[in-house]
Amino acid sequence: MPASPTVPASLLAVLGKLRVFTAPGFITFTAMVTGLVAQTGASTVTGMLTGAGLARAWPHDRAHAFFSRTRWNVDNLGIVLAHLIVKTLFPDGAAITVAVDDTLFKRSGKKVFGAAWQHDGAARGPKPVGRGTCFVVVGIVVELPFLTRPVCLPVMARLWRPKTGPTKVELAASMVKLLAVCLNRPLHVVADAAYHGRALRHLPEAITLTTRLPASAVLFDLAPPPTNKRGRPRLKGARLGTPAELAATATFTTTRVARYGRTDQVRIAEVRCLWYGSFHTQTVRVILIRDEDTTTGYDLALVTTDLATPAVALVTRYAWRWSIETTFAEARTLLGVGQARSRTENAVRRTVPFGLYCYTITVVWYALHGHHPSDAADHRARAPWYMTKTEPSFADMLAKLRRVIIAARFLPVAPGQPTDAEIQAVHHAWAQAGLRHTA
Numbered sequence: 001m002p003a004s005p006t007v008p009a010s011l012l013a014v015l016g017k018l019r020v021f022t023a024p025g026f027i028t029f030t031a032m033v034t035g036l037v038a039q040t041g042a043s044t045v046t047g048m049l050t051g052a053g054l055a056r057a058w059p060h061d062r063a064h065a066f067f068s069r070t071r072w073n074v075d076n077l078g079i080v081l082a083h084l085i086v087k088t089l090f091p092d093g094a095a096i097t098v099a100v101d102d103t104l105f106k107r108s109g110k111k112v113f114g115a116a117w118q119h120d121g122a123a124r125g126p127k128p129v130g131r132g133t134c135f136v137v138v139g140i141v142v143e144l145p146f147l148t149r150p151v152c153l154p155v156m157a158r159l160w161r162p163k164t165g166p167t168k169v170e171l172a173a174s175m176v177k178l179l180a181v182c183l184n185r186p187l188h189v190v191a192d193a194a195y196h197g198r199a200l201r202h203l204p205e206a207i208t209l210t211t212r213l214p215a216s217a218v219l220f221d222l223a224p225p226p227t228n229k230r231g232r233p234r235l236k237g238a239r240l241g242t243p244a245e246l247a248a249t250a251t252f253t254t255t256r257v258a259r260y261g262r263t264d265q266v267r268i269a270e271v272r273c274l275w276y277g278s279f280h281t282q283t284v285r286v287i288l289i290r291d292e293d294t295t296t297g298y299d300l301a302l303v304t305t306d307l308a309t310p311a312v313a314l315v316t317r318y319a320w321r322w323s324i325e326t327t328f329a330e331a332r333t334l335l336g337v338g339q340a341r342s343r344t345e346n347a348v349r350r351t352v353p354f355g356l357y358c359y360t361i362t363v364v365w366y367a368l369h370g371h372h373p374s375d376a377a378d379h380r381a382r383a384p385w386y387m388t389k390t391e392p393s394f395a396d397m398l399a400k401l402r403r404v405i406i407a408a409r410f411l412p413v414a415p416g417q418p419t420d421a422e423i424q425a426v427h428h429a430w431a432q433a434g435l436r437h438t439a
Contacts, residue, residue: 005031005052008408010369011401014361017084020076028066031058036335036358037398038405043336045351053409067340067354068347074354075156075175079182081357082140082155086183088368089142095186097141097317098179099152099324100172100195102160105338105352106132113345116162132338134160135352136171138179139327141190141320144363146371147391149261152323153363154331154356155179159349173199180207188306190321196278196303208306210318213243213275213286217303220274222283236276243301246271247288254292257312259319265292270311275303287311330394331359359394366397370404 007015007030015030031052036043039051049055049063086096104122107115108131120130139152156175160168172195180187186206193212200209221237240246250269257266267290275284284305288298302318309317331337337355342348375392383389 005034005054006405006409007034008404010404011361011365014084014365014368018077018080018361020080021070021072025066025070025072028062028070029072032063032066032354033358033361034405036355037362038402039336040402043339043355045340045342045347047336047339064342064347067342067350068344074158074350075178077357078154078156078353079179081360082179082183085140085142085153085155085360085364086185088364089144093185095188096183097150097188097190097320098176099139099141099321100136100176100189100191101321101324101328102134102136102168102194103328104130104132104134105332106130109343112343113348114159114161118162133348133352134162134168136160136168136175137324137328137356138172138175139324139360141323144367146373150320150323151363151394152320152327153360154324154327154353155360157353157356159352167199169195169197170199173203176207177204180204188309188317190318192321196275198278198280201279201282203305208304208309210302210304210306210314212318213301213303215243215301217275218242218277219246219271219286220276222272222274223281235281236274240271240273243286243288244297246286247290247298247301248296250288252288252290255312257289257315259316260322266290266315267292267294268311268315269298272307279303279305283307285311285314287314289315327356327359331356334395334398335359335362362397362401363394365401366392370397370400375400 004027011034012030015033019026021029031054032048035048035050035052039047041047045063045067046060049058049060090096104118104120109115112133114133115131117129117131118134120128123130135157137154138156139154141150141152143150156179158171158175160171166174172191176187176189189207189209191209191211193214195211203209219240221240223234223236226233247269250271252267252269254265254267256263269288271286272283273286274281282305284303285307287302287304289300291299302314304314306314335355335358337359338352340351342351375396376390379396380386380389
């Protein structure tokens with residue numbers, strides 16, 4: 001077996017832009033990325049070592065040490081990855097849409113750092129709770145020319161500990177501000193109703209926030225002008241009420257919006273006001289959306305600090321938030337993110353962000369080096385029951401990168417040749433797969 005990881009040249013071209021490690025650390029980094037992508041079994045730390053083909057060449061402590069003891073910073077790696085995304089997938093000067101959300105990775109064991117019983121959005125039943133580690137994630141939403149849906153690429157993730165340290169909103173605000181400073185681009189942040197409050201008030205001018213407005217929120221008119229009388233000027237105007245009360249008197253206009261892969265005809269109303277309880281004296285816009293068959297009230301209420309973008313575009317932007325949920329599901333089921341059994345603080349804080357970054361690396365690799373116009377047609381040829389498939393999924397991107405990794409490992413020019421027995425085993429597996437496909 002090779003004593004160093006065999007990494008395809010195209011993947012190495014992407015990883016080479018992410019040098020935030022020492023020279024030995026970078027070698028281990030490339031091995032762990034290659035191993036996680038290539039691994040079809042358990043995506044544990046030793047599973048990554050096995051996926052890289054180094055299980056008999058490296059001591060397993062080298063892989064564990066990369067997450068628990070090696071000196072590297074998760075945020076720095078994410079920032080460098082964000083720079084790569086912006087430089088290669090965005091036009092110069094374009095604003096960037098950023099999705100923020102949190103997700104729970106199930107963990108058992110009393111000695112797992114940061115694990116606790118907490119809310120689990122994926123849980124079923126009357127009590128949606130689970131035990132594990134919760135990460136607040138920031139991802140850049142990109143539109144790729146070969147996809148009709150947006151894709152969220154994680155670039156930062158931090159562990160949230162219940163009743164200890166910063167809140168989820170504070171973690172999100174800190175990461176978004178850091179990202180804005182490092183990228184020097186306008187950021188449009190989208191998040192669900194949990195992300196609002198003091199930490200997100202008065203963000204830098206380059207950052208806007210659009211989130212869902214809770215039904216219990218109380219809105220107020222803008223503050224009246226000073227009266228030049230004694231006493232402090234009023235900070236808010238008359239009470240406008242809850243979104244439902246606002247919708248009862250609002251004037252709706254019919255328009256068409258693009259969201260969730262389709263174009264819908266909806267009715268929209270908007271008002272500039274204050275959400276004093278969360279954004280204090282900062283002026284916000286409330287956008288009420290009513291589906292065509294809804295005659296009273298509203299179906300969705302959004303609140304945004306973006307005072308310039310048309311309401312139709314804001315509805316589309318908020319719909320892009322769902323892409324981060326898709327990323328969480330695909331990262332778990334296809335890459336095995338969260339399966340690492342790490343327990344120490346450093347390892348727990350690093351393994352999940354590392355796995356999410358591997359999701360981003362896979363998509364970036366496919367966009368820059370892996371995509372071919374015939375990919376969807378080839379998939380339909382292999383699986384004729386999917387005749388409506390017109391574009392690649394993340395599963396297709398991952399499968400193609402795995403094939404490239406396998407090909408590089410067994411190329412005659414690759415350093416560290418596999419044994420004849422290993423080559424024969426691969427050939428036998430391919431032959432058996434071909435027989436099953438033609439049967």
